[in-house]
Amino acid sequence: MSTHDLRPTTIIGIKSLARDIHKSDGIPHGNALDKAAAQAGYSNFTHARRALVSNAASSAVPIPLAAIFVTMRWRDSETKASGYETVRVALNKTLDDMIKPSQYRHDRWLGYFKRWAGDHLVSDRIAASIDNARRTACGAARTLQFMCATGLLPSSSDKTRPAGYGDTRIPGRDHASTWYDPHSKTYIALDEPYSAAVKDRQEARRAWSTQHNWDVVKASWAGMYNPDGGCEMYLMSDRVKGYPVRSVEDALARIAAPIVVASCDLLTLPDGKRFESPGEIGQRTARKVPAAERKPRAGNSSVPYSMILSGRGRRPDRRMSIGGHSAVGALLKKVIAGSYGRAGVKKRIESVRSELDDWVQIEYDDKELPSSQFFELYYRDPPALPEGEKGAAGKESNLQRLAEAKAVLLKEYPDCAPLRHLVGKIDAAAKSLQLWKA
Template sequence: MSSEAIRPSTLDGIKRLAKLLKTERGIKYLPALDEAAQLAGFQNFRHARNVLRATPKSGRPRPGHRIFLTAYWKSREDGTSGRETLTIELSAQWGDLITPLQLQNHRALVHFRSEGPDHLALEPLLGTQSEARRAVCAAARALHFMDATKLRPSKSHSRAYPGGRSSNAIPGRDHYSIWYDRETKRYLFVDEPYEKAVDGKVQEREAWAKRHGFAIIKPKWAGMYAPDIGSRLYLVADEKKGIPLGPIAAALDKLPVPIIEDSWEGESASMMPFFVSPGTIAKAAAAKEKPKLPRKSSGQRNSVGYVQTFVGPQRRPKGRMPVEAHAQVGRLLKSVLVATYHRKGVYNRVNAIRGELDEWTQREYDRAELPSEQFFELYYHESGSTFSRSLTETERARHVESLGQAKDLLGEHYPDSPPLRTLLKKVDAAVKSLQSWV
């Protein structure tokens, strides 16, 4: 039977047909996957994968996943405060769409942190209710983009420029972001300028695309950056090496109108108590019911030695904590540091904790596994120091919670050992100092 007569109806069937086409026609596997998907009635393999994964054997669509996005605010003028929480529906949990570390790769998500499998919360305290709502809506739009396209934000900007040079970027670009397809290893440039700003550059942008062999598409979906005040989303990619734009535009056009502040449908409530999502509660209950295994011996066998420059012999826990956990602990510690500069009992201890964790990270990962640029961002380069000489009870409680989460992560990923216990005592001391700060 000719391969062209085969009409597969499953992903496995499409992959088998692709291997047959690859052999018959002497083409590469990725083009063969797209051709096999087209024979099955789809636009390309990505389209087939999205449709077939979303439709179980019963033919009934899978239920969506509720995701909660939260931001806290406090007015500098009258002292009023509150919480803004928006609930959105996605096809998967946020952790299946993006890792905690990759949240830093997009402007709308960079300051959000994981509060649970179904909850992301903005780390800094914002100044107004409007700021909080805008931040949450922007995060929702970014997550909707990821859910529709299954792409992840990237910092590898050079991969999306002609010749890898930013000087070759599309004319009139603004509020842009880079996106990556993990399966095809291809990149997409998303440009979101204000539409009026590029009205006079249409011919220049088209000439640029023709000169460099790029394609430009403007979907009907307005975009992520600021669709309520005139920004518009353009998809830009290399016609041969980049992500095909047609399926991406089609997926975006199926999305509802971008969520904006003016159509707010979230929950507005008092700041305290902090919001805890259903998924977080369920996860805590499951962990409590899980039988605890006996701890291994906590002696020196659970630690290893190293020599620290200018200090001498030191010890750290045996094994290594995942990079994503390091990033999460780093963000928690930095959120405390930016608010406690004038409380040295807190600041100095937390600063010492991050310095020690920075040393441990250097011994746990080499540069091939953890590039220098990513390493330096884990525990340093915080911004937005408030230099406050006092904190409210609510603010202190939030930072105590952050230190508690950092302590839990360290205890979860490192074996019980003298170096870890010493570090955790510093965390406890910082919490005690923070609680007594009036």
């Protein structure tokens, strides 16, 4: 079925079809959105968005609210008082439905926090006062409100101004941030200046919008940066390549006012104790395993070592036979010689070789392993390989060598963390080999 036969019935479906049309017809993303909306029976994308959002809002089944908690610790250096402040946020999405922990750092407020449980964010920083702790927690709560309503994610990309030479920032820009739609893979910028700072610059901002072909809309929602301190929020995006600002404004117009200190749902426990969320308590309970069902912990099976050049480390507490070292060394040297142009293989296997070279030095003294034999194990005289065993053409041969080396290591050494770490490098090298295309 071609893209011209599809008739989407949702906004997500229209956006998905638009991406396909953009690629197949080579037209701008904005035109592709209008074309996809026309196939769905609407005059353009704006018409489709308003109709579908309106229908969804009027027919949607209410979703039970989920409570998410945001906790920050504080300590006053003058009074020596300390404690925790927790703000409760009522949303219709869970924390993990909205954002991954690795993405917190891209937001000015969430960057202070870590995922403590599925319903709890806790900061590992200490605020200088109780007021500062509450303001920071409320800032993160507002970010959660915004993400829940719009489905957007914070981004570190510099998409807050048009491309071009010189200063292309909108006049009066302040507290800007970039947001990303994972479905359409497009961006929208937020500008949150103080209202007094842009009061006399609105005409210049409109001229900027016309010059760069960007939409700039003042949101009815007061924003995330400092809504109770005089800031306003403007939604901005490229009219052709950006995420539509009106859809964000429509979503924000239907949610509660931004959470601020004066009106937040605050939880403070006596005696400076930290609040524990239901998810955190359930998580802790689930980890408790009856003693009769606990598996015996595996022995450490490793010992520390120290070398002048390599530094400190750990190795298996049992040595591998000299024959084992010789076999593994020969295999690794061939893999390095055969995959010289593949850094993902070469660097990892050189690291494995170097570590095994350290281990064998400690495992055997000069009497058991003469220097002439020792130097032959992992270094000296790289083997000559036929052309069919080099590069991408020889990856099957080298994959077999890695498998054989791994088997020897697992057979001769006891299971322990240092060995697992070493084998992990071999597995990673094998994966890089498998992806190597001629």
